[in-house]
Structure formats: structure tokens, C-alpha cells
Amino acid sequence: MLGGIFSFHSSWKDRWDTYIHKPLPLECTSLNFRGFQFAQAMLFAIEEINNSTDLLPGISLGYRIYDACGSIAKSVRVALALANDNDVESRPSESPCARPAQVQAIMGASSSSPCMAIATVIGPFHIPMISHFATCACLSDKTKYPSFLRTIPSDYYQSRALAQLVKYFGWTWVGAIRSNNDYGNNGMATFTETAQQLGICLEYSVSFFRTDPPDKIQKIINIIKASTSKVIVAFLSHMDMDVILHRLSHDNLTGYQWVGTEGWIFDFHTAAMDRHHILDGAIGLSIPKANVSGMREFMLNVRPLNSSSNEMFREFWETLFSCKFKQSKSSAVNQRECTGHEDLTGGQNSFTDMSLMPIFNNVYKGVYAVAHALHNILSCNKTCNNKVQLDPFTILQHIKNIQFKTKEGDEVYFNENGDPAAKYEIINWQPTENDIVDFVTVGLHDASLPANKQLYLKKKSITWAQNSQQVPLSVCSEKCLPGTHKVLQKGKPICCYDCIRCAEGEISNITDSITCVRCHPDFWSNERRDACIKKEAEFLSYEEIMGALLTAASLFGTCITAVVAIIFFRYRKTPIVRANNSELSFLLLFSLTLCFLCSLTFIARPSEWSCMLRHTAFGITFVLCISCVLGKTIVVLMAFRATLPGSNVMKWFGPTQQRLTVLGFTIIQVLICILWLTISPPFPFKNFKEFKDKIILECALGSTVGFWSVLGYIGLLAVLCFILAFLARKLPDNFNEAKFITFSMLIFCTVWITFIPAYVSSPGKFSVAVEIFAILSSSFGLLICIFIPKCYIILLKPEKNTKKNIMGKREPKSF
Incomplete structure (x- = not known):
């Protein structure tokens, strides 16, 4: 039995507890199609394994999937439900598994903060937890999160790669926005540290969460307006990016060069929301493209009539097609009735968008990792030994040590921190004639290579903000030419300086020189102060x-x-x-x-x-x-x-x-x-x-x-x-x-x-x-x-x- 924790909703209703009565269950709002896609990817992998004769022969995988709706509290609650075989607040699907035991592994969750909370709770029980989208570098700490693994690289590598990307284009004066959670705060902390080492300064660094009041978000907009930097590094989840994008569109803040993380840089829904072209030319890191044969067809084969007992699917179908299965008194008069035979492939929406296939592939690889570990434990040949007692600690150790290739040829393994190899594609948002953003791969970043070879870019293929072909300039002070040196401006970061001409007898022959070098006593500086010329030897000669x-x-x-x-x-x-x-x-x-x-x-x-x-x-x-x-x-x-x-x-x-x-x-x-x-x-x-x-x-x-x-x-x-x-x-x-x-x-x-x-x-x-x-x-x-x-x-x-x-x-x- 595998557990799944996904956010089928992205928010919840606030309530004030009086502590007189028992608190009501959390009421989730804002249906999130992405959670359904992740769940479908998990189901696809389970079905593929159950139909396989090579992997776990004679063994069927079942599943129990819960909605955490992005809440840390609810994520912990459903994780404990999975660990204790408790059906409270669960929405399990019908499963052929007749063994009512605790789950052997948990797939999810989709963000870092819930994963940290869940991993802290279930860690002492050694129940493996494999996330497909939680990237916080803090989760690599095995002393705190011993049972956590993931199929997506750690933000430790992404943050450093972002800093290298910013440095590559000569942007030394940038702004930063982050999600006010573990994902954003830890990722931005690593980025800031690396940026300082590379000589990059942050004009501002602000945080927010999508549930923050409007006035707080407006303050962030005002900070961007007042800034002089033209590059904004956004360490945001796609949901937070959607919120800030709405406010940016309201103020029509165009002309900024956005640098993004895998959280939103290749998100079709975010691109569809950008009707004012705020993010045109954005560049950032994404998980390498992947294609799992048969997954798209499986995902689109969702029929609510086949899952009539599951209210979640009914809500999903009604939201997707703006209809109702049964007219109620509260329903709008003109709202059409759902038939259950609507064509998913006929329309373009966030559910049918397969641009997140790399993340779906991460879910797919996580399920297969558990299956391969179970296959080894149960000593499966033609059939598996059903009498072997499954121990969570044993399963965890086998998952950590597995190494296999998927049918698509992707190699799957975990390092000592439970992380995969860190490889990224560099994505550039290039608008097309139909106002549809084309996610173009313009480079690669491989953290396993030497430092000077990790970043590869096709610079000529990049389209910048406002459809420009020139690299934007974002510096606090212009470069100091040879013959001058930098003097820091009082009370400002190191990127803000004045260019002072070298004194007589001193030179600087490089751009942005920190100091001037005194010429050898036999030499003197030229007029431009960029070269030492030999001094004229003066003595009383016969020629004069x-x-x-x-x-x-x-x-x-x-x-x-x-x-x-x-x-x-x-x-x-x-x-x-x-x-x-x-x-x-x-x-x-x-x-x-x-x-x-x-x-x-x-x-x-x-x-x-x-x-x-x-x-x-x-x-x-x-x-x-x-x-x-x-x-x-x-x-x-x-x-x-x-x-x-x-x-x-x-x-x-x-x-x-x-x-x-x-x-x-x-x-x-x-x-x-x-x-x-x-x-x-x-x-x-x-x-x-x-x-x-x-x-x-x-x-x-x-x-x-x-x-x-x-x-x-x-x-x-x-x-x-x-x-x-x-x-x-x-x-x-x-x-x-x-x-x-x-x-x-x-x-x-x-x-x-x-x-x-x-x-x-x-x-x-x-x-x-x-x-x-x-x-x-x-x-x-x-x-x-x-x-x-x-x-x-x-x-x-x-x-x-x-x-x-x-x-x-x-x-x-x-x-």
C-alpha cells in the first residue's frame, strides 16, 4: 500500500477558533488541477507496475491519497492517518489491496514546508517519504529528516546555479522576491550567500505568502517601483507567483527582467495569466524535459462516472467544465448540467497542459523506486515471497540503495542525502504571434561538472524583456574603466561605488579595479593611468x-x-x-x-x-x-x-x-x-x-x-x-x-x-x-x-x- 499526499486545493478558509467547541475540519478552497495531475501520475505508475510481469510479480500495489490543500497542519494530520491506517478525512479510492496495514511509503507532498513537517513526524517511524517537488536544501539534513527522499534536485544546487546565471549576464544589482516559507526563505538564503561571493548585490529582498493581506503585497509592488535594479530574482512557488503577477498586471509594471526557479518558470498556467506581458523574456531553471509514454493518455482518461463515489472527482469535473451534475436550489439558473461525457482533449486548460511532464516523471520515478525496493526485499523472481514481513526501516534502506533505469532510459538513484543528480535546463519565455508563451531551452546546468563547465548557454537564442535582443543592464554603478579604481559609496553595498582616477605614478589596467598599482620606480604612469611607461633618464649630456x-x-x-x-x-x-x-x-x-x-x-x-x-x-x-x-x-x-x-x-x-x-x-x-x-x-x-x-x-x-x-x-x-x-x-x-x-x-x-x-x-x-x-x-x-x-x-x-x-x-x- 502506497500513500499519496497532494494539494487538490491551493487554499483554505480562515476561521476563528473560540476554544469552546471542537474545531471543525479545515475547509479547502481554490481547486488546484496540478494536484490532480500529480495523483494521476502516481496512479499511472501503480497501474503500470501492477500490469508488469517483471516487477513485483504476484504483488499488487494499492494506494491511499489525501488532499492536504497546501496546509501544514492538514499535511501532518493526513500523514498520521496514513501511518496509522486511519480513514479520518481521507478520500481513498477503491483499491484491490485487501491488506489493511500501514502504508509502505508516502508519495508527496508538493512543497517544502509541509514535507518538513511530515518528515519530522514520521521520521522516527522510518516510513519512507519521497517528494517530487519539495526542493528546500534543508531537507537534505538526514539528522532531522532521516526518512525523506526526493526525485527533484535540492535548491542548494538551484540557488547556486541561479547566482551563476545572474553573474554570467553581468547583473550585479538585482532585486529579490521569495515565498515566505521554507522553500523561498532557504532557497533565497543560499542564493544570497552565493551571490555575495560572486560580487552580486541585492537592492531589496522581500517575502510574502499568497494568503497575505493586499496591503502587504502592495508594499512589495511599491518597492519594485522605487528600485533602480532592472532584474528581479523570484524564488516563488507557482501559486505565489500567480498572486504577485495579478498585482503587477494591475500596475502594468513591465520592462523588468525576471529570473525564476523551477517553481514557476515552466508553468503553463502562470504564462496564461500573463496577459500584460509582464514576464516576457523571463529566464530561469527547470527540471530537464521528460516524456513518459502513455502517461498523457492515462491522465486524460478521467471519467467522474467511473469514480462516482468520490466527491473530489465530481468537484474536479464540475470546475473543469463549469457545469453541475445535479441542479440544486443554490445553483445558478443558467448553469448547464454535466453529462459526464465532456471531451477533455477538446479544450485547452491547465489540466490538459502537459508542460509539467518533468514533475509528473518525478512522481513516476518515486513510485518505481518503492517498487524496486520492495522487489528486492521480497526476493522476487517469478513470484514474490509473500511471507516476508515488511519493515519500514528495511524498505527505507533498500530505497536509499536502489539504482535502476526507467523504460525511458532515465537513471534513478539517491545520494547519501536522499537527493538525485542536479541537472537543470535553462528556460526562456519567448512570446509568439498568438500571445502564447513558448518555453525555449537556451542552455543547461549540470552541477556534477567542474565549476567552470557547469553552465552552458546559447546566448544568441535568448529573447529578453520587452522582446529585446540586447542583454539588459542592471548595475548600481557603471564599470570603472582602466585608469580608475572603485571607491565604495558610504552606507551602500559593495556594488555601488565611484570611479576615481588613479593618482600619479599609479595605474589600473583592468576594468573594475579595486586598487591602483604603483609603477616600478623606473616607470611612471601615462596620461590615461592605464600603463606604466619608462621614466626619462635625465643627466647632463653633451647633446643638450x-x-x-x-x-x-x-x-x-x-x-x-x-x-x-x-x-x-x-x-x-x-x-x-x-x-x-x-x-x-x-x-x-x-x-x-x-x-x-x-x-x-x-x-x-x-x-x-x-x-x-x-x-x-x-x-x-x-x-x-x-x-x-x-x-x-x-x-x-x-x-x-x-x-x-x-x-x-x-x-x-x-x-x-x-x-x-x-x-x-x-x-x-x-x-x-x-x-x-x-x-x-x-x-x-x-x-x-x-x-x-x-x-x-x-x-x-x-x-x-x-x-x-x-x-x-x-x-x-x-x-x-x-x-x-x-x-x-x-x-x-x-x-x-x-x-x-x-x-x-x-x-x-x-x-x-x-x-x-x-x-x-x-x-x-x-x-x-x-x-x-x-x-x-x-x-x-x-x-x-x-x-x-x-x-x-x-x-x-x-x-x-x-x-x-x-x-x-x-x-x-x-x-
């Missing part, structure tokens, strides 16, 4: 104007020095050359040549050798130069002292002492440079801080103490030379060289004193240019002040280039 001018000045100074040296060499025996210590003069000219040339080491790309050479060459050549000038100054002072009576100073500062003085001063600088190069030498350095979009190639000092020691030593010698020259400026020679040395040292000191702040404050290559300018200007100052007056006398005033004229005495003039 400033570098060329400084190079020309350096070479010009070298040439002038060479010309002066040639003049001095040619006129080396003249009094003016001999009187000014020709040996120190030639050494000074040589050192000035080196000073002019060492400025060239500061130009071009810095390298390890050029960095070490430029500072050390500069330091040593300038010390050599200042040492020569200092030597000449000391010679002038000593020469004046030597003219005094009794003075023999010159023997202490002769040519040998002069050479040793220059050599000694220079060696000190060489030692300083050697220590500098040994401890922490200068090295090539990329300066990223000076300019954002350029790399300054420069020479880092290494040891700043070494650098300032070199400069300090030069400055010390220059100051000493200046003081001595200043003291000798009024010596009574006709051609007093100390005057010119004083001028040259004044220029030298002035240049290098102003060099320090200019060098520190100059950016990039300009600091190098400042240093070269200081070297050249101080070198030119020494050359011009010390040697040009002599050249003037030698070349233009040869009459003054005599010993007499040079030794002539005149009154000293003030400086």
Missing part, C-alpha cells in the same frame, strides 16, 4: 644645449690656457716671466688645464668610474692649482723680505722648497681622496625623489664627510692664499703679482661661497651644471687675473717687459 655650452667653455678655457702656456714658453727668458717664477707659472698653467678638463667628467651618463674620477680629479687639480698660487704668493712675500738688509729668507724658500710645498699640499688632498674612495666612494645613483616623472642620474657622494673634507681643504688653502696675497698687495714693486693673486682669490672664494647654496638648492642635472660652472668660473678667474695682464705686457707693451721697468720704485698706491 647646456651641456654643449659647458663643454665648449671647458675646451675654450683649455685652449686659452694652452695659448698662454705657449706665450710664456716662447717668452720664458723675458724679465716679466722670469720675475714671476716661471716654474710655478708653468705648473699653475698645467693645473688650470686639468681644472678645465676635469669639468668634462661631470658631463654624460654617470658611471662608477666617472663618479669616482670627477670628484677626486676636481679636488686634486684644484689643490694643485691653489698650491701653485700659494707658492707664488709666498715667493712674492719672501722676495720682498730678501731685499731688506741682512735678510737671507730666500735661501729657506728656494725652488726646492717651492716644489716641496706644492707637492706637500697636493699629497694631503690625495690622501683625503684615497680615504674617501676606500671608505665610501661616490657611486652612480638613480634619484626618484627630485622629479615624479623623471629619473635623475647622478653621482651619490658616498661619504659626505669625504666630499666636504675635499671642499674644505680647497677652501682652507684658498683663504690662506687670499690672506697672504692681501698682505702683499701694497708691496712697492712696479709689477706687483700679489695684487692679481688677491683679485683671483677674491673671485675664487666668492664663486665657491655662492656655489654651496646654489648647489644644494638646484634640482637634478642643474646641480651638476652649477658645480661645472663654479669650476670653470674659478678657473677662468685664476687664468685671467694672474696671466692675462702678463700676456698683455708681453704682446702689447713689450717696452715695459724690461728688468729696469719691473724693478722701478714708485709710491705705493692704496688698494
